[in-house]
Amino acid sequence: MSEPTRLFFPGDNHAVLMLHGLSSSPLELRYLARFLNAEGFTTCAPLLPGYSAGSKEAAMELWLDAAAREYDALAARFARVSICGLSIGAALALALAHKRPQAQSLVLLSLTLSYDGWAIPWYRFLLNAAYYTPMRHRWRYREAAPFGLRNEALRAKIARAMQRSDFSEVGPSTISLPALHQASRLAAHVRTLVRDIKTDCLIVHAIDDETSSPRNARFVAGAIGTAFLRTIWLDDSYHMITSDNEREIVARETALFLRESEAAHSGDDGARQPVVSKALARRLRQLAALGKERA
Numbered sequence: 001m002s003e004p005t006r007l008f009f010p011g012d013n014h015a016v017l018m019l020h021g022l023s024s025s026p027l028e029l030r031y032l033a034r035f036l037n038a039e040g041f042t043t044c045a046p047l048l049p050g051y052s053a054g055s056k057e058a059a060m061e062l063w064l065d066a067a068a069r070e071y072d073a074l075a076a077r078f079a080r081v082s083i084c085g086l087s088i089g090a091a092l093a094l095a096l097a098h099k100r101p102q103a104q105s106l107v108l109l110s111l112t113l114s115y116d117g118w119a120i121p122w123y124r125f126l127l128n129a130a131y132y133t134p135m136r137h138r139w140r141y142r143e144a145a146p147f148g149l150r151n152e153a154l155r156a157k158i159a160r161a162m163q164r165s166d167f168s169e170v171g172p173s174t175i176s177l178p179a180l181h182q183a184s185r186l187a188a189h190v191r192t193l194v195r196d197i198k199t200d201c202l203i204v205h206a207i208d209d210e211t212s213s214p215r216n217a218r219f220v221a222g223a224i225g226t227a228f229l230r231t232i233w234l235d236d237s238y239h240m241i242t243s244d245n246e247r248e249i250v251a252r253e254t255a256l257f258l259r260e261s262e263a264a265h266s267g268d269d270g271a272r273q274p275v276v277s278k279a280l281a282r283r284l285r286q287l288a289a290l291g292k293e294r295a
Contacts, residue, residue, distance in 0.1 A: 004053045007045040009037035014104065014262065015078040017071055018045040019089035019096075021112075022183050023175045025053045028086055032242050035251035041258065042078060046070045051092075057178040060186040067096045071103070080104040082258055083199075086242055087112045087212070088183045091190050094220070098193040105200040105261035107254050110239050111220060112212035113187040117239065119146065119210035146210060148240030194220055200228040200264065202257040204241060204250055211239040228264055230257060 004025030007018075016036055018029045026033070026045035033043040048066040050058025074081045083100075084107035085093030091113055097106045149155040201224055205217035214233070221231045232253055237244035 004047060006047050007033050007043065009033055009043045011037050011042040012040045013042075013079040014040075014082065014258065015042040015044060015074040015080070016082045016084055016107075016258065017067070017074055017096075018043060019048075019067060019083070019085040019092050020045060020052070021087035021089050022051070023053055023179050028240070029084075029242055031247055032084075032251050032254065035248075036255055036258070039255040039259075041255070042074075044070065044074060057176055057182065060182040060189070063092060063182070063186070064095050064099065067092055068099055071096060071100050075100075075102075080262065082107065082261070084109065084254065086110055087239065088186065091183070091186050094190045094197060095186065095193065097197050097199045101198060103199050104265070105202070105258055106197070106226075107202045107204070107257065108217070108220065109204050109250065109254075110209060110212060110241050111203060111205060111216045112183075113190060113216050113219065114213075115211060116213045116215060117209050117211040118213070146238055148211060148238050149244050150208070150236060150238045151245050154243065191219075194223040195225050198225050198227070200257075200261040201226045201230075202254065203229070203231045204234065204253060205231075206234040206237040206239065206241055206244075206246075208235070208237070209239050228261065 004027070007026040007030060016033075018026070018033055020026050020028045026047070029045045033045050037043045046066075047055070048063055048070070049055050051063040051066065071081060071083070081100075081103055082105040083093045083096055083103050085091070086109045090108040090111040093106060093108060094111075097103050146155055201220075203217050203221055205212075205214055207214060217231065221229060232249075234241060234246045234249065237246045241247065241250050
C-alpha cells in the first residue's frame with residue numbers, strides 16, 4: 001500500500017490551502033490543485049496529524065490546530081491565502097476561517113455537517129452512542145457503492161482500488177468510529193460559528209449528493225455572515241465533486257471565484273455581481289417542463 005503524500009504546487013502570491021475529507025488524503029484534491037496551479041495559484045494540500053489517512057485518530061481541536069499551522073506557514077510566504085475544503089474538510093475550512101478571519105476567501109465543496117444523504121445507512125444516528133461502548137475500538141464504517149461517484153466507469157475503477165488500498169482518489173475504504181465521532185463534534189462546533197464568519201465564500205454542492213444532502217449547503221448559505229457569497233448547484237455528480245462528472249466545472253468556478261474575490265477587495269465592485277449556476281438553471285427548466293406535462 002502506498003502512503004499518502006502532501007501536495008504542493010508553487011505559483012503566484014495567492015496560495016490556496018486545500019483540506020481533504022475525513023481519514024483521507026490529498027489525492028482527493030489533486031485534479032483541483034493542479035487546475036488552480038495552472039491558473040497561477042500556489043496550491044497546498046497537506047497531511048494533518050490525527051485527521052489524514054495513515055495517522056492515529058486525534059481530537060478535532062488538534063485537526064484545527066494542525067490546519068492553522070499550515071495556514072500560518074503559507075501566510076508567512078504569500079500575500080493572500082484562501083482556504084478550500086472538501087466534505088468534512090469543508091467543515092474544517094469553516095472552523096479555520098473563523099480562527100483566521102484574515103483569509104482571502106473560503107471554498108466549501110460538498111460541505112458535510114451532517115451525514116444525511118440518500119445512501120447513508122439507517123443506523124448512522126446510532127454511531128455517536130456506539131462511540132461510548134467497546135465498539136469504538138473495533139467497528140469501522142466501510143465505504144460502498146456508489147463511492148461518491150455518479151460516473152460509473154470511475155466508480156468501477158475505485159471499487160477495485162478500495163480492495164487493494166486503505167485510501168483512493170475519492171477517499172478512504174473505511175473510517176473508524178473515533179474519527180466519525182470527532183467529525184460530529186467538529187460539525188456541532190462549526191454550526192455555532194457560521195454567523196460570525198465574514199470571509200468571501202463559494203459553496204459548490206451536488207443536488208444528488210448521496211453523503212451530505214443539500215440541507216448542509218443551504219444551512220451555511222443562509223447563516224454565514226459574509227457579504228460576498230456564491231452558491232453553485234451541480235446536477236450530474238454525487239459527493240466527490242472534485243473527481244466526478246463535473247470536476248471541470250468545480251475547478252473553473254473555484255478559480256473564477258478566487259480571482260473575483262481578489263478583485264472585490266481591490267475595490268472593483270463589479271466582481272460582486274451574482275452568477276446563476278447553469279446546472280441549477282437546467283434542473284429547474286427540467287422540473288418546470290415535467291410540471292407542464294403533468295398538468
